[in-house]
Amino acid sequence: MDRESCTSRIDVLERLLLDESAEPTNLPLSLLQDITNHFSLDHQIGSGGFAMVYKGVVGKGMVAVKKLSNTFAIQENKFHEEVKCLIKAKHKNIVRFLGYCSETKGKMEEYEGNLVMADQRNWLLYFECLGEDQTRSITQNLQGTLGYMDPEYLRSRHITFSSDIYSLGVIIMEILKGVRQYLEDEYVRII
Template sequence: MGCRDTAALNDLELMLLDETADPKALPLSLLKDITNDFSNDRQIGRGGFALVYQGVLESGTVAVKRLSDMCMDEKKFHGEVQCLMKARHKNIVRFLGYCADTQGNMLSYNGKLVMADVRQRLLCFEYMSKGSLRDYISDESCGLEWRKRYQIIIGICQGLNYLHENRIVHLDLKPENVLLDDNMVPKITDFGLSRYFEERQTSQSITSNISGTLGYIAPELYDGEKITIQSDIYSLGIIIIEILTGRKGCPDVEVYLRDGVKGWENH
């Protein structure tokens, strides 16, 4: 390991011990080293646009998100890093660093060797041992006890309120993007679709291609309305209903009320 990597490794080790430390640029070689060159046995998560790997350090474990080169949007990557640099709260997954590496490689194209830029875009976070909230949404017979559900709901609300106070709209809030630590404290993650509002700005125009996850994205965005901080509230409501009922999606109101009353009568 070179001097640069050793210094970066020491910085990353210290960041795990000091929660006030600022995120840093991290070299690709270091992220390869701590994930065993992004080996399959270190893979801990998969999404439509990225793979997540476990990075092992002497002082603990981190999560390394490697964005897909096929789906990479440089503007979105910069926007995600911008939001992550501004989001520091007990209910937001802690951002440790980023890597934006571009190297020229000789590749074969139509029988000729050409020089092509190979981009690597990675993000490094604290490791969340309990996985995502999706793994814990189930019916009452095997789900979380009611007090824990209440604490998780409060934590998500506090994290989202912090984002909105800092003019960040998440735009992809769902159980898969809420992770849980050793104490089952919820932390919001995945800011790939998020938008940051400049000071005095109250809304943003949406693009023609609406992203997000069906069932959680606010319906008004499909009608061409502008993004506001209220765009996340619909998603939050669906998550709360799922936590309370143990069912994915928004159930029949009568079923929701009946199950909710029964649950609280037993506690």
């Protein structure tokens, strides 16, 4: 990709970051490689069973780029369904989905002593990266429904991944039992 074309694609991504009403879009693998320094370890911010997450630098902004691994174990329609769900999921409390990359190219590989052309899938998802000032403003004041709030969060005033899992667990239990555990008047605000 020439430099001019790459610059115009970065401009598209910057506009996506600035315009909250912009729809998610498909961007090429080469652009996502550029903004993550070719998926370098110093840009890695997380990992899981099927993906690595990288920080992508876009001008003065940042995005999170989730690069799926082990794509041979994932059916293509499952990836398509995930993209569809992410495009529809729009809420002020959900990290904004900016788009996806789905590129497949052939690569010669040895298989059972023979060279074969194998498909190499590159499936990526990219999301808005919240700045530190945004996350701090959320956690300065404790507010929410008491029964859904992680007791550790109440004590320390620090939101962690475990805090989200605790709240999700409460919601899942309510769904499974079919009974709401906490009433609306249990909403608290501690400043």
